[in-house]
Amino acid sequence: MAATTVAKRTQSIDRILSELMSLRGVTSAALVDADGFVTHIRKDFEIDSDALGAAVQIMFGAATRSAQHVQQESTNMVVSENREGLMMVAPLAAGFTLALVADKNAMLGSIRFEVKETLPVLSRILGESASARG
């Protein structure tokens, strides 16, 4: 893939992650590939991105398997509500997942709405890039 295309794609993804970061309470937004690597991240605090990436894939994988066990088919989103905030993980194209971390000020409804709006856009960018790699 041409370097300019990669740069353009990275720019688009970074812009989308920055927009998600502008939502109230969101402290981190990341794309994680199928192997658990964080490929793009915007964050307000220091994170061990290797550990985050693996944990996100494990979290999503466990939820997906649980859903299958109770015949609820595919998993569209996983939300973990924690004492100090929340985490939201949603699947994208080509095995990627979107992970958001938010603090206690976050409004779950508005984040969920924005994420649902954003997923097709990110999936299109990632899908195009996967096709280009062949």
Next chain:
Amino acid sequence: MASDYDAAGGLLVQSILAGDTKVDNRERLGAKVPIQLFQAMRLVALGSAMEDMIGDGSRALVYQAGQRLGNVLGGAVMPQAEGDLDKYVGLIQGVTQELGIGFVVIDKVDLDAGEINMHLDECVSCAGITGMSAPICNFEAGMVGGLIKTFVGRSVKAVETRCHAIGDKTCGVDVKIL
């Protein structure tokens, strides 16, 4: 606070680096176990069983587990390597050979481009395994990633590009320094 697994892992690494040939409470059976037992742990416990529970998340978990081991082993030999990559690789080759993990061979090092390619002959995970549809040594790829990450002090992505289990003669791992 360190968990019991962390503490046990620490003792294990000390024992490995000390080259202990005797293990307490293994007077009759000794320190070695059959390769099939390791492969059962790796491919069943840390493979199909994990896949059953967490699906595709198992790839990330197994890679991370390997990377953790690579970090620990790399960290333990780093002081002796004195910042010299050749020395570091030599020490790692000694440990991996001694433990029967395999023979580590470096194919290419281009630190300016952030690329290191290597292969592992007689890989402990896939020796004797054939007919798979994709490489299965994600743990070893993670371990290589952890070793390189420890040396360069940056995040890396290691990918298994060749595997005996899919018909290659050796297991190849390409490392990209991020």
